[in-house]
Amino acid sequence: MREATTFDGTDSREFDFGALSDSATLEFIVEGDSMEGGMSGYLAVGENAGDNLRFEQWQDTAELGFTRLGVADYLFEPENDPEAVMSPQAATHVVFRWDADEAVMALFINGVLAGTNTDAGEFTLPMGLGSLGNNASNSEGMIGTIHRVVAYNEALPDDAILNHALAFLEPGSTNFEIREIVRSIDGTVALSWDSAPGRFYAIETSPDLSPGLWMRGISGIAGEAEPSTLTSASVPTADDESMAYFRVVQVAPPALLETSFDNGLEDWTVSGNGTAWEVGVPTMGPEAAHNGQAVAVTGLGTSFEDGTRAALQTPIIDPSGVTGTLQLEF
Secondary structure: OOOOEEEEOOOOEEEEOOOOOOOEEEEEEEEEOOOOOOOOEEEEEOOOOOEEEEEEOOOOOOEOEEEEOOOEEEOOEEOOOHHHHEOOOOOEEEEEEEEOOOOEEEEEEOOEEEEEEOOOOOOOOOOOEEEEOOOOOOOOEOEEEEEEEEEEOOOOOHHHHHHHHHHHHOOOOOOOOEEEEEEOOOOEEEEEEOOOOOOEEEEEEEOOOOHHHOEEEEEEEEOOOOOEEEEEEEOOOOOOOOOOEEEEEEEOOOOOOOOOOOOOOOOOEEEEEOOOOEEEOOOOOOOOOOOOOOEEEOOOOOOOOOOOEEEEEOOOOOOOOOOOOOOOOO
């Protein structure tokens, strides 16, 4: 749906969400008044009516949420700002992403992860023929406007969600043009495109333009005031008849520090007394590493000693030139 529909709390609009798989994404441009009307308001419900999305979660929470009828009403645990999970009063890019493998519902507001919920265990986003703005009996409707709805039969990656949000927030900002593609004698390709300061890009390739065959080559390329020229990846030699397609996409800024301990501590430093830090695959405590296979822990298979004072310090992180809020995940 790409034309706006306004709801008064007593009406709904029929919508076909399609045949979605277990992991899927629903994207909205939506705004409304959660203070008016009833104690909750439907945002979207499909033929699987037991699982549905709420513009306002029960009971007068003024927060976005999702529900399994007869099981529970779920809210989001805010990532940083508690107000980010509130029902938006102005037109806002809102994404519900359900990852069936991890059983995590993620809420993105204007391209940024606003909150998550891991309590549902099982859930399916609305699918098939359903409705927007209310339930089937028009008894629990939202008051507001849905400007756009798009369903994706996959759990979209974070950078794709950010791209979609930027297209809404800054029209034209993501519609940059590739100016030149040059293949050198060694089989590499250089691309030049219109970039912007403070933005980051990735180069992707595909053998035949199929949606699922785009492969990311280089990512985290900083934009410049002038068109950037980048060397991406090898392409077939001149005597090869096969073809390759290229595209440039805008992506989220790269992490200032992102590491695993698969190669040991590297530039991390330890200090303290008592139990020493160990690096490897744990047999107690954390069941698995957040990234990679190895963890750094005070005892891979034993508890730390009484009186231990141990610190693990990151390498130097240089945030110069970074604007906005820094986020720490561990």
